[in-house]
Amino acid sequence: xxxxxxxxxxxxxxxxxxxxxxxDPISGHDNLYWYRRVMGKEIKFLLHFVKxxxxxxxxxxxxxxxxxxxxxxxxTLKVQPAELEDSGVYFCASxxxxxxxxxxxxGPGTRLTVL
Amino acid sequence: AQSVTQLGSHVSVSEGALVLLRCNYSSSVPxxxxxxxxxxxxxxxxxxxxxxxxxxVKGINGFEAEFKKSETSFHLTKPSAHxxxxxxxxxxxxQNNxxxxGAGTRLTVKP
Numbered sequence: 001x002x003x004x005x006x007x008x009x010x011x012x013x014x015x016x017x018x019x020x021x022x023x024d025p026i027s028g029h030d031n032l033y034w035y036r037r038v039m040g041k042e043i044k045f046l047l048h049f050v051k052x053x054x055x056x057x058x059x060x061x062x063x064x065x066x067x068x069x070x071x072x073x074x075x076t077l078k079v080q081p082a083e084l085e086d087s088g089v090y091f092c093a094s095x096x097x098x099x100x101x102x103x104x105x106x107g108p109g110t111r112l113t114v115l
Numbered sequence: 116a117q118s119v120t121q122l123g124s125h126v127s128v129s130e131g132a133l134v135l136l137r138c139n140y141s142s143s144v145p146x147x148x149x150x151x152x153x154x155x156x157x158x159x160x161x162x163x164x165x166x167x168x169x170x171x172v173k174g175i176n177g178f179e180a181e182f183k184k185s186e187t188s189f190h191l192t193k194p195s196a197h198x199x200x201x202x203x204x205x206x207x208x209x210q211n212n213x214x215x216x217g218a219g220t221r222l223t224v225k226p
Contacts, residue, residue, distance in 0.1 A: 004158065033213065043159075043205065045213035056213065091158065093214075100147045100209040101166040106159035 002026065004107035006092050012113045018080040021110045025074070025094030031055075032075050033095075033104060034067060038088035046090075049075060050098060082114045117142040117210045119189075121217035129225045134178075134193040136220045138206030141187065147209040148189045150180055153219075154202045162204075165189060176200070196224045 005024045013019050025032045034046040046065070047057040051072035060067070064083070069075040079086055089111050093104040122137040140146050147166050151159040163174025170182040180191045191204060201224045206217040 035214070035216075040219075042218045043207075043214075043216040045215070048213055056211070059213070093159075100211065101164070102209075103149075103161050103164065104214060105161075106151070108156065108158040 004092055004094050004105050006090075006107040006110050008110060009108065010111045010113075012115065013082055014115050015084055016081045018078065019082055019112060021077045021079075021090050021092075021112070023075045023077070023092030023107060025092070026105055029094035029096050029105075030072065031095045031098035031102075031104075032069060033093040034075070034077055035091040035093065036088050037091065037109075038085070043091065046077075048098075055098075079112075082112075084114050087112055087114045116215075117144075117146055117208045118215055119148070119206045119208050119217040121204075121206050121220050123220055124218060125221050125223065127223040127225060128196045130198055131195050134191070134196045134200065134222065136191040136204050136206075136222065138180075138189045138191065138217060139187050140189060140206075140208050142208060148180075148182065149207040149209065149214065150174065150178070150189075150191050151205045151207060152202050153205065159205065162191070196222075198224050198226065200224055 007022045032049040037043045045059040048055045049069045066078045089109040091109045093106045095102040095104045149164045150162040163172045165182045173179045207214040
């Protein structure tokens with residue numbers, strides 16, 4: 001069974017540009033999560049999809065970030081326009097039920113560098 | 116709100132020595148606690164989780180953790196470190212639909 005995949009693995013852009021990150025969850029997992037780790041600090045929750053609906057987006061830092069999950073399969077996270085402080089590693093995770101005891105399966109992350 | 120604190124951003128042990136990575140939690144309700152490991156250039160992998168069943172939880176690769184309510188701790192241990200254990204380890208608490216992570220502890224294993 002394929003795990004969670006993320007694309008690209010690395011992205012280097014200039015301040016003011018747009019970047020779109022993609023996440024493909026494990027097949028059959030309705031729950032999809034985005035997290036971010038900035039500058040070696042703790043991994044922070046961004047948002048949670050259940051199928052195509054946003055269940056919780058309380059962690060999204062501001063309106064420059066837009067997440068979508070059309071059709072309830074893969075998800076994209078767009079940053080527009082990117083700022084220097086957006087640099088970090090963006091992780092995607094998926095789980096089957098979305099219960100607090102559920103294991104979340106993580107992708108390898110996308111390392112975003114904003115110059 | 117629930118949170119976890121990992122004591123020590125870097126831990127170094129010799130091969131064959133005991134591994135002890137510390138995690139303390141803060142929660143007003145019984146927590147669900149997790150340990151994840153991240154090897155270089157890979158995603159986070161679940162080592163073990165506590166879901167209010169047995170307080171001593173055994174995980175993969177010889178790791179285990181004990182939930183101690185009186186100490187609000189969930190420390191990760193392994194009796195004998197291997198070189199392959201070198202990685203970054205994250206403690207996390209599950210709250211509603213999201214995980215709250217500690218800052219991570221990077222484990223170095225010396226030959």
